Amino acid sequence: MSATTWVKAGAASLLGALAISGCGGNDDQSAGGEAKTRVIVSAAASLTEALTSCQREIDGVDPKLSFAGSDELAAQIRQGVKPDVYLAANTKLPAELAREGLVGDPIEFASNELVVAVPADSEIDAIDDLTKRDTTIVLGTKEVPFGSYARTVLSRLPGRQSTAILDNVRSEEPDVKSAVGKLLQGAADATFTYNTDVTAAGGKLKAVKLPDDLQPIVAYGGAVVDGASQPQAAMSYLDSVTSGACERALRDAGFGPPPAP
Amino acid sequence: MLTFLVLPIVAIFLESSPGKLISSLGQPVVQEALWLSLKTTALALALILGVGTPAAYFLATRHFRGRAIVITLVELPLVLPPAVAGIGLLAAIGPAGILAPIGVSFSLSTAAVVIALTFVASPFYVRQALASFGAVDATVVDAARTLGASEAEAFARIVIPTAMPGLVAGTALALGRALGEFGATLMFAGSFVGVTQTVPLAIYNRFSVRFEDALALSVVLVVVSAAILLSVKFVRGGEALGGVGGPRG
Numbered sequence: 001m002s003a004t005t006w007v008k009a010g011a012a013s014l015l016g017a018l019a020i021s022g023c024g025g026n027d028d029q030s031a032g033g034e035a036k037t038r039v040i041v042s043a044a045a046s047l048t049e050a051l052t053s054c055q056r057e058i059d060g061v062d063p064k065l066s067f068a069g070s071d072e073l074a075a076q077i078r079q080g081v082k083p084d085v086y087l088a089a090n091t092k093l094p095a096e097l098a099r100e101g102l103v104g105d106p107i108e109f110a111s112n113e114l115v116v117a118v119p120a121d122s123e124i125d126a127i128d129d130l131t132k133r134d135t136t137i138v139l140g141t142k143e144v145p146f147g148s149y150a151r152t153v154l155s156r157l158p159g160r161q162s163t164a165i166l167d168n169v170r171s172e173e174p175d176v177k178s179a180v181g182k183l184l185q186g187a188a189d190a191t192f193t194y195n196t197d198v199t200a201a202g203g204k205l206k207a208v209k210l211p212d213d214l215q216p217i218v219a220y221g222g223a224v225v226d227g228a229s230q231p232q233a234a235m236s237y238l239d240s241v242t243s244g245a246c247e248r249a250l251r252d253a254g255f256g257p258p259p260a261p
Numbered sequence: 262m263l264t265f266l267v268l269p270i271v272a273i274f275l276e277s278s279p280g281k282l283i284s285s286l287g288q289p290v291v292q293e294a295l296w297l298s299l300k301t302t303a304l305a306l307a308l309i310l311g312v313g314t315p316a317a318y319f320l321a322t323r324h325f326r327g328r329a330i331v332i333t334l335v336e337l338p339l340v341l342p343p344a345v346a347g348i349g350l351l352a353a354i355g356p357a358g359i360l361a362p363i364g365v366s367f368s369l370s371t372a373a374v375v376i377a378l379t380f381v382a383s384p385f386y387v388r389q390a391l392a393s394f395g396a397v398d399a400t401v402v403d404a405a406r407t408l409g410a411s412e413a414e415a416f417a418r419i420v421i422p423t424a425m426p427g428l429v430a431g432t433a434l435a436l437g438r439a440l441g442e443f444g445a446t447l448m449f450a451g452s453f454v455g456v457t458q459t460v461p462l463a464i465y466n467r468f469s470v471r472f473e474d475a476l477a478l479s480v481v482l483v484v485v486s487a488a489i490l491l492s493v494k495f496v497r498g499g500e501a502l503g504g505v506g507g508p509r510g
Contacts, residue, residue, distance in 0.1 A: 075469035136369060138451065143469050170369040171451025172458075174465060182451065186357030187368035 036062035037233035044089035054249035091221035108258035131164035150192035285477030294463035305378035321394035347448025373450035393427025
């Protein structure tokens with residue numbers, strides 16, 4: 001790619017960052033005049049685009065969204081941070097928090113597909129290509145769901161193949177956005193992440209599908225945080241995620257329905 | 262106000278106990294982070310001192326068109342958000358950066374950490390060094406030159422000793438900034454145990470895994486930072502006392 005392209009991309013990122021920070025300070029509502037209850041939502045980074053797109057469409061609820069790795073958000077809740085809703089990229093973390101009495105009964109609201117994400121012009125088109133020397137791979141940390149799913153996939157591969165792939169890992173990223181950023185900037189050749197992240201990157205990335213026998217079950221779980229300041233509005237928000245405006249936004253972004261029990 | 266500023270630091274010490282601290286610091290992951298931080302910060306400081314000292318001296322003693330602009334540009338990383346520094350480094354010298362076509366590209370390596378630290382920390386040193394060199398009495402330097410000292414001798418025996426307190430203070434500030442660097446490192450160099458995961462990145466990573474480890478590493482950073490601050494105060498005090506007599510008389 002040419003130098004000017006990247007100067008432009010850099011400038012665009014800067015402008016984007018400014019635009020986002022500008023929105024953050026803006027508290028008034030764009031649509032209608034009815035009072036909406038503010039609900040603080042801590043959500044997995046992979047939900048960023050979908051949940052941002054539906055945030056103005058929920059009756060009576062004005063969500064304040066905060067995105068990070070599901071494990072970081074869970075650690076914050078364990079340290080006493082009280083958002084109203086917690087949405088994770090697995091079902092394990094909400095279940096753990098529920099057992100610890102920190103969140104209410106968890107529900108499953110979406111599923112996703114783990115893929116190998118590579119730049120659109122990459123020559124990588126099978127998982128075996130990741131074993132080649134000089135392939136730079138980034139993974140999520142062991143704790144963040146997308147990193148833990150990736151390790152599940154690797155554990156299902158023959159030992160030599162998974163060792164070769166792990167030897168090519170150059171960074172362990174705290175959330176999907178950070179890993180995808182490394183791919184977009186050319187710092188890495190491949191990462192294991194969700195199909196929806198590839199869709200959200202709008203043509204800059206492509207997905208290498210995993211064979212069925214390697215594909216882990218990726219289910220998203222969520223719950224109302226115990227002691228939430230707005231429990232009712234929090235419930236309305238969760239309803240919107242399971243069967244309302246945000247459910248539609250999730251499907252549009254490529255998330256599947258929750259796996260059948 | 263004082264309570265607000267001090268309480269979080271006190272809390273870090275209250276939450277950790279010496280026993281937990283020692284067991285956390287004994288962990289390989291934690292030790293690798295400490296060792297990597299030490300190594301990368303030392304390398305960054307060597308670069309900053311090696312290049313920053315002559316550059317600051319040049320800027321302090323030469324007057325040319327656009328000098329004010331150059332100084333402002335050198336100081337810019339001081340106020341730059343670390344995330345912007347990370348993006349900038351990627352766009353400039355990342356694998357797809359503007360210098361990549363001529364073979365200059367870094368990322369996800371220890372070298373990239375050193376570059377990130379150097380980028381964010383160097384203005385802290387250069388700024389102080391510039392001010393200190395600027396305060397050296399030019400007539401004394403001229404006198405030494407008239408008496409037969411070469412430019413290098415005058416620099417080594419008059420300029421450096423006179424500016425020393427400021428140089429030390431600048432070094433300490435740059436050291437503190439480099440040691441605490443997080444955002445630019447994560448974006449530009451990534452996070453990998455033993456290669457690019459410095460102490461601040463390890464704190465962020467351990468936060469969700471073992472809070473005790475994050476606390477232990479935080480304790481280490483607080484202690485080191487406090488030591489740096491105290492040493493700056495000490496040197497500054499010496500400067501105030503020594504500035505009256507000194508080699509100028």
